[in-house]
Amino acid sequence: MRQLLVALCGVALVGGVAAGVARLLPAGEDPAMARVYVARSLVTLKNGNWSAARRNAQQAIASDPDWGLAHAVLARAFLALGDGVGAEAELDRARAAGFDANRAHQLYAHAWLLQGDPARAIAEAGKTPARYGAYAMRVAARALAAQGQVADAQDALRQVLAVDPRNSFAWGDLARVRFSAGDVRAAGDAAARAVAIDPANLEAQTLRGELVRSQYGLVAALPWFEAVLQRDAFYHPALIEYAATLGDAGRYADMLDATRRALAARPGSAQAYYLQAVMAARAGRNELARGLLARTAGQIDGLPGALLLGGTLDYAAGGYEQAIGKWRELVGRQPMNVTARRLLGAALLRSGDARGALDVLRPVALRADADSYTLTLVARAFERTGERDWAARFLDRAAMPQAGGSTPFGAEDSLPVLQSVAAASPGDPVAALGYVRGLVDKGDRTGAVSAAKSLAARMPGAPAAWAALGDTLAAGGRFAEAAGAYRRAADLRFDEAIMLRLVDASDRAGDRAGAANTLALYLSQNPQSIAALRLSAHWMIAAGQWSEAIERLEGLRARIGDRDATLLAELAAAYGGDGDDAVAVRYARAANDLAPMNPGTADAYGWALYGAGKPAAAAEILQKAVAIAPVPALRWHLAQAYADAGAKAAARAQIALAMADPRFGDRAAAKAVLAAL
Structure with a gap:
């Protein structure tokens, strides 16, 4: 001065x-x-x-x-x-x-x-x-x-x-x-x-x-970045954060404008070129994305996002070894990144390294909530190694609906080692979380809850601590308490992982209204979230909001393509509920062709045929679904198809089996059908 x-x-x-x-x-x-x-x-x-x-x-x-x-x-x-x-x-x-x-x-x-x-x-x-x-x-x-x-x-x-x-x-x-x-x-x-x-x-x-952005969401963060840019329209760090937030919110034209301003402020900006490459990749213009990523001149090659995108572009172009190198580095930096492990496993399998694929996919495949794609990759890897018995087991799991809830990754070190590391670094949340996971792995739920509560008390401002407490409570079936812990985590970081945990725990605790409010709030801030859009569409179908569900699901199909069997099955249910049986059958048949051993897709196809007035054909498909997964909801669908096809004894048998299961909810309707048989 x-x-x-x-x-x-x-x-x-x-x-x-x-x-x-x-x-x-x-x-x-x-x-x-x-x-x-x-x-x-x-x-x-x-x-x-x-x-x-x-x-x-x-x-x-x-x-x-x-x-x-x-x-x-x-x-x-x-x-x-x-x-x-x-x-x-x-x-x-x-x-x-x-x-x-x-x-x-x-x-x-x-x-x-x-x-x-x-x-x-x-x-x-x-x-x-x-x-x-x-x-x-x-x-x-x-x-x-x-x-x-x-x-x-x-x-x-x-x-x-x-x-x-x-x-x-x-x-x-x-x-x-x-x-x-x-x-x-x-x-x-x-x-x-x-x-x-x-x-x-x-x-x-x-x-x-x-x-x-971390605490409340994408839309809420935009005015803060805009306020910075009102003072300095070419402040590069704010322009980059603003552009990334706009892109995640689906405002791509505004995102492009912000990246151009960032390049004007700092010619050759690697971050701006990276964001433009992301935008091009999302639009399916891979060659343009590769060219834009090349303009970063290696300045951001070590960043997780750049590794993920670069590997994806290499893989799409047939450069499997280059993709493997990038994704292996990413998994090394982020060992709990499920997406990175799945991609690396697929690339390793494609390159002929089946054992390497199994090593990478093992932590994901052993989870109760492992997705069918990962399980199928593991099965194919076992086929390559000649272990067909293990391949069959994982193919069976891939064909079944998810049977377990989401859990944290397991800990690779022994519990005493994890405990000593946590004791030696009392201020290190990573060490403390490792110890909590170790207790969960060993089945010590009481100890895990106690350790997680202690961590949350020491670090009340850390969302990871509250999420860990919620995970341990949910693992013990204490969903109402888990929802409370997840709510504390969401107050600090309202991201997709926390949102899904909170919605699930609230729903399991009987608070469907609270779960719906959480989902709606998240979607208001993150309108492009695929997971949130899928979940909301599922709930729309359950509520009979057929046209709203169709609009949402068709928007998702336009974004992620026609190779998602679950999405196609839900579209079939929505169109069937809306009275468009011909379209419902087409979607359901496509879903069943993609996953012929999945009871969910088989049920969707059979139910669509039933809605189209073809009970005999429906019963044939629904029999397969029940054989794979003899759950009461599928038995009830099969019973209705049998009844309309004239197979009264078979219908009565399926209704009896469904009603014997305490999970069956359509008892009044089932009794009415029984009385009419």
């Missing part, structure tokens, strides 16, 4: 002679105007228009290329915008032009941190004089967090705030560190403090948008 005042005063003093001096300077050089532009740069930097600060500093340098302070101010603008490479280059120019090197240590440290070199940043920050000590300690704290030393990073930032409690950027850094550690509530509190102190802190404002 002192430099700003000097510059402003200097402008007034030299204004009268500027024109005469300008005639003696090379074309374009004007030291007086350089001071004006530096003053403007400092003002716009303070007011939160950091892109304007950069432009003003660049104009100052154009007016006086040899003024070291102008280069240093431009470096400061680059740092605010997250451009470490540009900042380092300008700092070098500032020093060459005579800028005091002792005033630049904290700035160099910040630049190297942005370039991904935290060790060098910490070393350079240590050389900073006391005058800039708070800035240097902030940089060092962020570098420590980048190295995984989260507790030390928070301690360093608390020291800064103890001296200067109104340091907005220190509060923003603390919020970011807490968010990366999973403590969403504490991160939100710190970010709110940062913004309240300085509304022009764009970093903190952008983080608040990210936190709102």
Whole structure:
């Protein structure tokens, strides 16, 4: 600010002679105007228009290329915008032009941190004089967090705030560190403090948008990013987060506009090209997506999203080895990523490595809620290894409806090892969660619930802790209590996984209204969620809302294609309920052709034939469904087909078997049919 005042005063003093001096300077050089532009740069930097600060500093340098302070101010603008490479280059120019090197240590440290070199940043920050000590300690704290030393990073930032409690950027850094550690509530509190102190802190404002997106959903987050962009329309980090949020919300035209603005703000932006590649891939334009991803020039190759997308594009183009390499790296980084394991397993099987596929798919296939595609992949892998008995078992499971609920991944280490790791790192939520999973694996549900409650009490702001508690309670059948834990998790992070858990637990606890409200709220914020749309369509069918279910399911079919047997079966049910039996039969036949040994698709096909007035043909198909899965709902369908086909004795037998099962709900209708037989 002192430099700003000097510059402003200097402008007034030299204004009268500027024109005469300008005639003696090379074309374009004007030291007086350089001071004006530096003053403007400092003002716009303070007011939160950091892109304007950069432009003003660049104009100052154009007016006086040899003024070291102008280069240093431009470096400061680059740092605010997250451009470490540009900042380092300008700092070098500032020093060459005579800028005091002792005033630049904290700035160099910040630049190297942005370039991904935290060790060098910490070393350079240590050389900073006391005058800039708070800035240097902030940089060092962020570098420590980048190295995984989260507790030390928070301690360093608390020291800064103890001296200067109104340091907005220190509060923003603390919020970011807490968010990366999973403590969403504490991160939100710190970010709110940062913004309240300085509304022009764009970093903190952008983080608040990210936190709102995590806690409440995509739509709720958009105004926060828009508020940042009202201050600085070309603030690259906010543009990237805004574009990603728009894309996930299905607003692709707006997403494209935001990525173009990001490229204008930072030419060659790898993040912007990546988001455009995602958009192209979603539209089925794989070659365009590959070209856009190539423009990232390897800058984001190690990010999970880039690995997933790059592998998908390689696989689609027949580059199985390249896809395997990317997905193997992704699974190594995210061992609980079910999608990545499924993709890697499929690629390994396609490349001839059946044993490798089995190793990758094993943790998913052993889950009670394993999907039919994964189970089929495992069965094919066993066929390749000659173990046809195991192949048959997994094919049988693939043909059956899901029999179990969702559970966490198992722990690979022994329980004593997990316990010792958790005890040695009491502040590490990952270690604590590993111990809870170990207790669940060993069948110690009481111990698991106790450990999960302890974790939630120690880390009440961490959604993972409450989700773990909900999982352990649900595993013991305590669904009402589990729903309460999931609700606490959803208050902190309302993502798809938490939503599905909360809906399921609420429904199983008898709170269908609460489950429906949760699903509706999630869809209002995440209108493109396939899982939520499918679940809502299923409930529409159960409620007899046929036309609404058809509209929703047809929208899903347009997005995911015609190879999803369950989706086609639900479409058959919806069209049949709406009275369009011919279309219902076509969809049901297609579903049965895709999964001929699945009792659900067989039942859908048989029931569609029954609705079309073909009870004898329906009974033939429904017999197969009941043979595969003799559950009361399928027996009841078969009984009605038998009754209309004239097979009264067989109908009575199926109704008796259905009514003997306490799970059967259509007792009144079954009694009426019995009375008429």
